[in-house]
Amino acid sequence: MSINYMYAQEFNYYIEKLKISNLDSVNNYKTNPRLNEEEKNYIQKQIFLIKKGEVTAPKKDNDNSILNNLLKGDYYLFKKNTNDSLSFNYYVEALKSSEEKNDTLLITESCRKIMLQLYKSRRAVEVYPTYLKIYKNFLYDNNEKANYIFYYYNHQTTITRIATINELKDGLKLAHKASNKYLQGKFNQLIGLFYQYYINELDSALTHQFKAKRIFEKKPYTLFVNELYGVNANIGLMYQGKGELDIAQSYFEEASKINIPNYKYLEKVKIRGLLATNYYLKKDYKKAYDYIIEQNKYLDTLNEYDKANKVNEINTKYKTAKKEKENLILESKRKRNQNIAIGLASSLALGSIIAFLLFKSTKRKQKLAEQEKEIETQKLTTVLKEQELNAIDAMIEGQEKERQRIANDLHDDLGGLMTTVKWHFNALKENGSTELYDKTNTLLDEAYQKIRSVSHAKNSGVIAKQGLLKAVKEMANKVSVANRLEIEVIDHGLENRLENSLELTIFRIIQELTANTIKHAQATETNIHITNHDDSLNIMVEDNGIGFNPNQITKTSKGMGISSIDKRVEHLNGKMTIESEIYKGTTIIIDIPL
The missing domain is CATH 1.25.40 (Serine Threonine Protein Phosphatase 5, Tetratricopeptide repeat)
Incomplete structure (x- = not known):
């Protein structure tokens, strides 16, 4: 090409x-x-x-x-x-x-x-x-073709396994021709995973993972070093599957020592979970328990109840193993009391199990009751929000109808009347003073033009034929002139009109955000991005103003219209995000599903 x-x-x-x-x-x-x-x-x-x-x-x-x-x-x-x-x-x-x-x-x-x-x-x-x-x-070129193959087969969900491996090997050949070492390593890693999970050929899988490891180890760059994290984890998993737990542990530990970025916290969780599992299989419950505790430092998004169950399970194994060791020592010293000790231990264990089951059942009932109460509260809150939004929409609709009525009255009734009066004065011209006629006629023309201007001004708005994008651009143009604030509107994918009431609501939102910028931001430049992603609409308003601390702003804050904007966004099932720093401007992002 x-x-x-x-x-x-x-x-x-x-x-x-x-x-x-x-x-x-x-x-x-x-x-x-x-x-x-x-x-x-x-x-x-x-x-x-x-x-x-x-x-x-x-x-x-x-x-x-x-x-x-x-x-x-x-x-x-x-x-x-x-x-x-x-x-x-x-x-x-x-x-x-x-x-x-x-x-x-x-x-x-x-x-x-x-x-x-x-x-x-x-x-x-x-x-x-x-x-x-x-x-x-x-x-x-070969590099772009190889990248395309890599991303294509990472995306596929229904694929032919052998055919995919052959395609990936073709991509690997292209990466070699392009001298792209990083991509060579990624292809070997991916091919190894296909051999491991789809064909269960661990020897072939290990061969490719070790090739990837050697490639990534040759470069000291972070881009390459970060990939060693996943490669070492994959190699460890394969040895774990073969039952060679000590070798698996060495690769898991090698991976855990790599200082990967903070945003890869899920991979930090994964490697600690793998180490915990490996120690559990080795029956070293103390270390398994320690790694579960360390894993939970990163796993703060999981349900607390599930985390407690995992910790308790490992902790119980550890305590049981410790108790068994103590019992063996006690058994050698107190052989004569063996039957009594076993009976007592069994009774205690049975009582603990019964108590635990009763406790668990009570907790489950309490949790269900709390969830039902929370659901009822949410339903009530939703009804109140819908009522408030309906009132807002009714007010807007009423304002638009009133504007339309005034525009029609001015244009049709008073405008027609003024035209009739002018006709009478034309008749006066033939019989009356020419000078008086000219002055009167000029005043009538001026009055008629003012009526037309008021009519057109009253009749303007998003619901007119111009549409959302044109209305936003006209607003931006007027504000730019009036407030010495340069506003640029950047659109993508808005070739087709949206539903009229949706365009009206979105226009009101952008209008309110622009008003906030004028009142509070002290900005000289503002960008309004409107992007249509087929199934969602993204609105981003960013300025270079003085900024503020978002943590000090609440949805009920007066003077910034946050409550009104948030209610409109919620009514559209959307989401609003505010990013701002003092003296570094403000960015407000709104995502609305279509």
């Missing part, structure tokens, strides 16, 4: 090297006179991402160039508290601009980052094929 480039050939050369992690070939980028500052900044941050596994915040957050949007996507994807929604939106904006420029290299760069984001977060399974299809149309 033909390849189009927007940037200079030198920049494209560096991108080609970076995408295969060949950092030795890009060392001279700072002294290359043919690169501008934007290009050098992008190269620098991609190098840092490979070496350290993170990207610093972009210097120009209001810069919506392709490269800066890609960097903003990287920042939100790899920072400590990942923001999948923002990351995805910035990558999509970069892809959209790349397609408008018809830049093959930047289209594939954007697509690979989108696929990585969806692969890492497993967000919106139905979105995955859309961007995979776009990516497929721009596979211009």
